Amino acid sequence: MIELVWLIPILPLLGFLVLGIGNNKISKSIAGIIACGSILGAFLIVLSLLIPMLNGTLQATTISYFEWISTGKISLSFSFLVDPLSIVMMTIITGVGFLIHLYSAGYMSHDEGMTRYFAFLNLFVFSMLLLVMGANYLVLFAGWEGVGFCSYMLIGFWYKNQNYNDAAKKAFIMNRIGDLGFLLGMLLILQTFGSLEYSAIFSNTSNIVPNSNLIIAITFLLFIGAMGKSAQIPLYTWLPDAMAGPTPVSALIHAATMVTAGIYVIVRSNVLYNLAPATLEIIQFVGIATALFAATIGLVQNDIKKVLAYSTVSQLGYMFFAIGLGAYSTALFHVVTHAFFKALLFLGAGSVIHAMSGEQDIRNMGGLSKKLPITFITFLLATLAISGIPPFAGFFSKDEILAHAFEKSPLLWGLGLVGALMTTFYMFRLFFLTFFGTFRGTEDQKHHLHESPLSMTIPLAVLALLSTIGGFIGIPEVLGGNNWFKHFLTPIISSTHSESHLLSHSTEWILMGLSVGAVLLTIIITYIVYVSKKSIPSPDHSSEGVVHKLLSNKYYIDEIYESIFVKPMYQLSQLLHQFFDLKIIDGIVNGFGLTVNKTSARLKSIQDGSLGFYLFAMVGGIILILIFNTIL
Amino acid sequence: MNNFTQLIAPNLNNYIILCSILFTIGVLGVLIRKNIIIIFMSIELMLNSINLLLTAFSVHHGESSGQVFVFFIMAVAAAEITVGLAILVMIYRNTGSVNIESLKNLKW
Structure with a gap:
């Protein structure tokens, strides 16, 4: 099946071309079929590669299609790389992507521009596949720019609203800042190694002095690109605003796939990063700072999508934190589980918004559990997963990150745990306010309440299943597993000391028990506050404490940047x-x-x-x- | 031929003077007269003074190509005068006069 690799990105591209050219002539239902079909086709081909890769019958392969740029000493080919890392990413992109396409067919069915929507969604999947499949930085960069463009087009999808256009521009410009760093990093690599091919670069690092200024500059510039794309401090402010786009877009682009591109780049370049411990220190710092910072803002947001957006920023911070600790495979593990549960959370939120006729303020919701039973159950599973309750997916990945942090220093572990507890708090706050208590919306909305159609609930169910069992691909040794996911990725990750656990099993048990206990305690507190006491966040502009005001205004970061x-x-x-x-x-x-x-x-x-x-x-x-x- | 050459050879200067006078008359006619037909005639006069000069020099040098040129010039002049007169007829039809001042409207 390796001959069919080129079809994987081409199918979504064809979908884009057909939908884009025939924009006005294609009816909505056919547009949905074309879009979903092209992604499903790509997904099936990915599966046909994934299975032999799992069996070990398929080795990492580079497939070169043509010479792209050939000038002087530089020769760049257009080639794809199929290895465990890209396969994992491809599976998520096409798999979760397909579910979200399916969901969109129901969610966007009332929208005028549905064909245009699907065209860009297909183009996005194409660009994202290009990004992860490229066998050199140039192909990656082409996809990198492509996803940025699609993100821009989809955030500003409802272009008649000027606020949405501004949000789209903000995202694009913020990404540009990061892209400049990435481009400079790429050029520096080209100058240093004389090539942009991964294989040529990573096998040629013997001349590089570890921690020299050169390698730090390269890795840091690449990290700037990752900061832009993956919404890290200081370039994170575009992501919460990006929620202006349709909810499935937020799920696919701004939670599950595109924002993890930064993680992918760094994991892909882990050979270089291992040579630059100083950069890793910076990443670690930025990561944990972002995780905590965004989580505190998430505590007081009242827009259902804004809460999830800050949660995404915070979780991305966790991933970078893991990378900074040198635990690349753990970071990627969190990418995978996060893709499942965060996509599910966004789609669940979309289902709620759909039922509430566009209402996004959780203060006007409540008591939805009876009206939206499927959404309720799936949302609950996702919330448990993100909070890190065993045996849901988030538990394994988050626990592994915390264990790595503890190895480094107990202080980092403490900070990580605080972040996790805040995550639990705001997620359950959101959950309780939305689904428990009494309905607080208008009578009109109450009449209109309905469970979403099948095309929307099926993706919810599948993702809920994945959020529940997805963590089992990486059960740590202490729980009787063998951390299969890490072994799967071993070929592409150059071993460092921190990849293997140094902690004794008893310590791990204690850490696990502590974090799970603290999380459970937080859930109980949240339950008491928002269900037993029925407290509702105060309306805007009411008198609040200084801290609350600071948080609900997002630390005035936007104003400061302004x-x-x-x-x-x-x-x-x-x-x-x-x-x-x-x-x-x-x-x-x-x-x-x-x-x-x-x-x-x-x-x-x-x-x-x-x-x-x-x-x-x-x-x-x-x-x-x-x-x-x-x-x- | 030889006799003829001898006849005019010493008088080449006379020919040059005659041609210069004819040419000057032509130029002055073009500059001074307002009637377009007269201007045309003056132009012809200039042309033919040149023709005469060419012939004289041709004979003087014993070289026949100068006279060949004269025929060329006469043919071209005939064609040119045809076109010119056609234009003149149109001017007369449109303005009712052959005075050069009647073309004052032909400006930017």
């Missing part, structure tokens, strides 16, 4: 516009025009139409020429 970067930039542009553009550039251009105009206004009076004068001028001219000829 005044530090946006306003000065704007004023500088104004200045340049007033002075340079209007005066100098326009002056030069208009000056030319004016000169010609005035000169010709003078000269045109010579041509007064009297032929006698013309003849006289002609003869006079000839005589003058003759005279000059004789003189010279």
